[in-house]
Amino acid sequence: MEEGSRKSSDGLYRVLEFYSGIGGMRYSIMRAGMSATMVEAFDINDKANDVYEHNFGHRPYQGNIQNLTAADLDRYEADVWLLCPPCQPYTRQGLQKDSGDARASSFLRILELMQHMLQPPLMFFVENVVGFEISDTHKQMIEILVKTGFVAQEFILNPLQFGVPYSRPRYFCLAKRKPLSFQNPRFNNQLLWSPTPILGSDDGLMDENVVQSCEPIENFLEVEPSSNQSESADLDLFHTSRVPGMVCTTLETKVEENGCGTGSLSQYIVPLGLIERWGSAMDIVYPDSKRCCCFTKSYYRYVKGTGSLLATVQPKKKGKFTPLKDQGLRYFTPREVANLHSFPEIFQFPQHIGLKQRYALLGNSLSVAVVAPLLRYLFVEPL
Numbered sequence: 001m002e003e004g005s006r007k008s009s010d011g012l013y014r015v016l017e018f019y020s021g022i023g024g025m026r027y028s029i030m031r032a033g034m035s036a037t038m039v040e041a042f043d044i045n046d047k048a049n050d051v052y053e054h055n056f057g058h059r060p061y062q063g064n065i066q067n068l069t070a071a072d073l074d075r076y077e078a079d080v081w082l083l084c085p086p087c088q089p090y091t092r093q094g095l096q097k098d099s100g101d102a103r104a105s106s107f108l109r110i111l112e113l114m115q116h117m118l119q120p121p122l123m124f125f126v127e128n129v130v131g132f133e134i135s136d137t138h139k140q141m142i143e144i145l146v147k148t149g150f151v152a153q154e155f156i157l158n159p160l161q162f163g164v165p166y167s168r169p170r171y172f173c174l175a176k177r178k179p180l181s182f183q184n185p186r187f188n189n190q191l192l193w194s195p196t197p198i199l200g201s202d203d204g205l206m207d208e209n210v211v212q213s214c215e216p217i218e219n220f221l222e223v224e225p226s227s228n229q230s231e232s233a234d235l236d237l238f239h240t241s242r243v244p245g246m247v248c249t250t251l252e253t254k255v256e257e258n259g260c261g262t263g264s265l266s267q268y269i270v271p272l273g274l275i276e277r278w279g280s281a282m283d284i285v286y287p288d289s290k291r292c293c294c295f296t297k298s299y300y301r302y303v304k305g306t307g308s309l310l311a312t313v314q315p316k317k318k319g320k321f322t323p324l325k326d327q328g329l330r331y332f333t334p335r336e337v338a339n340l341h342s343f344p345e346i347f348q349f350p351q352h353i354g355l356k357q358r359y360a361l362l363g364n365s366l367s368v369a370v371v372a373p374l375l376r377y378l379f380v381e382p383l
């Protein structure tokens, strides 16, 4: 087989998805418009696999990635490896045990195995938290990639740079095995904080101002304004910017039961006790805000540092003080978190996945708006 041109008989790249979770990588491939054969996905979490199977009709291999052998990996004859290994060893909130953390071992193990494969992949993509790039695991990853004949380009990118009002900066490593090369080889071996190379501009790094400005959060909310909600002229669901008076969501509103199981919005109201205790630590956003904070897997279980809360009541005049308890604070629904992760509308949770599990699975996932263009850039072969 000719180096650099291995593909399945139908001419499609064969893809392995490691740490597949609820399928953020697979949605990114779809959004990128790449025709690929998804050969196998791997995840140890049965709930994540239930969600993946519900949406894609295929249940990922539910074993420990650490137990795979080089022969197992060779048997898949994969061209592309997509990996989202656990981020806890590298998070600022964690103990930062790095490669000494047991949760880093499966990733280190398959990197090690890659060197012993008869046919290592041609392309390699890793997503992780900011902080990974200074880790010992990162150092080992780059050493192995170089030894195995890869050239890498690295990025730290945020959905905000792609017009999504959501701050979730993440580290990405894109690598191609020689003789494959990147469209912009001058960014080889660099860590870039700008999406310029992947957005197709060839004349240097784009000024951040040129990157699209973000849409308002209201475009990502689940409930559309509905005329029969507004018996009072003061009420207009979520569309604060166009409303002259106080705006308020009727929290009894039924929202579409769309498989994200949102049901009644009342279950999303932030209890008064929490507001009194943690109000000063809460990140509050409004429907017309152009930014919200990263939703973590602990959203809804804890309020501090786990993601933004939505104020559904906003004073007539901006800047006028309204006590937090009067701002109609609610959690974003799982569907809204999925929207901010740019998951497609067809994505659904099976009914048996509970609310906290939904937030946990989404919090572990990724921004399709960021990963899709990165994958397109990785897959493209320069002429």
Ligand SMILES: C[S@@+](CC[C@H](N)C(=O)[O-])C[C@H]1O[C@@H](n2cnc3c(N)ncnc32)[C@H](O)[C@@H]1O
Pocket (backbone or CB within 6 Å): 019, 020, 021, 022, 023, 024, 025, 042, 043, 044, 045, 048, 063, 064, 065, 066, 084, 085, 086, 087, 106, 361, 364, 365, 366
């Ligand atoms: C950061 S999440 C990736 C989520 C995924 N990108 C998504 O879109 O949902 C890491 C995933 O790796 C899985 N995982 C962690 N260690 C594993 C191991 N040793 N073997 C298999 N899966 C593992 C976890 O269950 C979790 O779903």
